[in-house]
Amino acid sequence: MSTISVLLVDDHLVVRSGLRALLGTQPDIDVVADAGSGEEALELVRELSPGVVVMDLAMGDGMDGIEAIRRIRGLNSRQAILVFTTYDSDADIVRAVDAGAMGYLLKDAAPEEIFAAIRGAVQGRSVMSPPVASRLFQQLRNPDEILTPREAELLSLLTQGLSNRELGQRLFISEATVKTHLAHIYSKLGVETRAAAIATAIRREGMR
Amino acid sequence: MSTISVLLVDDHLVVRSGLRALLGTQPDIDVVADAGSGEEALELVRELSPGVVVMDLAMGDGMDGIEAIRRIRGLNSRQAILVFTTYDSDADIVRAVDAGAMGYLLKDAAPEEIFAAIRGAVQGRSVMSPPVASRLFQQLRNPDEILTPREAELLSLLTQGLSNRELGQRLFISEATVKTHLAHIYSKLGVETRAAAIATAIRREGMR
DNA sequence: AGCCGTATCAGCCAAATGGATGAGAGACCC
DNA sequence: GGGTCTCTCATCCATTTGGCTGATACGGCT
DSSP: OOOEEEEEEOSOHHHHHHHHHHHHTOTTEEEEEEESSHHHHHHHHHHHOOSEEEEOSOOSSSSOHHHHHHHHHHTTOOOEEEEEESOOOHHHHHHHHHHTOSEEEETTSOHHHHHHHHHHHHTTOOOBOHHHHHHHHHHHHOGGGSOOHHHHHHHHHHTTTOOHHHHHHHHTOOHHHHHHHHHHHHHHHTOSSHHHHHHHHHHHTTOO | OOOEEEEEEOSOHHHHHHHHHHHTTOTTEEEEEEESSHHHHHHHHHHHOOSEEEEOSOOSSSSOHHHHHHHHHHTTOOOEEEEEESOOOHHHHHHHHHHTOSEEEETTOOHHHHHHHHHHHHTTOOOBOHHHHHHHHHHHHOGGGSOOHHHHHHHHHHTTTOOHHHHHHHHTOOHHHHHHHHHHHHHHHTOSSHHHHHHHHHHHTTOO
């Protein structure tokens, strides 16, 4: 079995060195480099062309994880990209998979799970932590509850605390239209007030 | 110089092993154990009586970091407790300091900063990351903007998406009183609508 | 005793929000 | 061509929320 070369991307030094220590115990896995930002990651992928990229989504400043995934895919090299992050946010999962991630692991995954994911990724198998998988599954099962692009846009502005009038101005639509969208959003989210919508939106969008 | 014994507490294995690797480079710092939960941490403090406890606030299930700090202090042993966490949430900082933390570091702190904080902690000096310090400072400078206990309670329920009526029922007060409290909260937070209050509250409470 | 902060409540009025319903335009699919 | 989805807008009406003013009560501090 040939060894798998891995690039680690995370803005936290401790996480990088922790992963390094963890992966170091596996003879078939070789961490060839680590990066603290998306820009650096891109550079290193070009240079070293590692087999697997393990990447956090939350990155301090600059390019975020999703964007980094997209760019790496754009290089049309053959890296398998594994998301390794703290939160199982609905939106992040979809966006990451969409951007071209091969797997999605949570940081509290067991070491064996992480090893398996890396080995699976190079073979084209996609692995995700159980909570992540169940969320994805739910998305597919309930297509009625998926927000349209316009609704998602509105919801995102809503969580900034804007009023209907402001939403309308920001999106160049009438207040009437804003209200229509909001009504749809509420019913899809299963709430009845804007306050509850904001609360569930922010929480679903990935912090817990 | 005698060596400093350290206990690491974090629910993420990678973070623990990362810190271990990092601290292992310092001859005067000795990581004697690590724990993945508050319960475990308490046990180990009793058993090993380490000089410094480095602790994450976010802990999966069970006891959270704040609670763990309080309990460790309750043992009236002499551990210096350092908070080591991802977010610089206003509320968390205050609560942690209040519970008896000696310092507050962010996970993207430079290694030297972490070393210095540990060394300082055993000598009774309290160290915090610059962003944390500035937030604390701001709290002290603007006592007008600190919510009263009742207001904080209300705000917390507000972020669940409750209406004024529901808030009143939940807190056994009239809707009129709810409105009074809300008006005060808005002015203290510098917002004008409940939506904005929820948005800033949830974000300030520690996710970014 | 007097002052201040906190918590409680009331009433009034303007503005924002939510619910129901209907409807037109463009895109896409079969 | 017909059906479905999405986005757009409108009207009407009930409810909720926000702004204002003022009031009582309790506790702590000086």
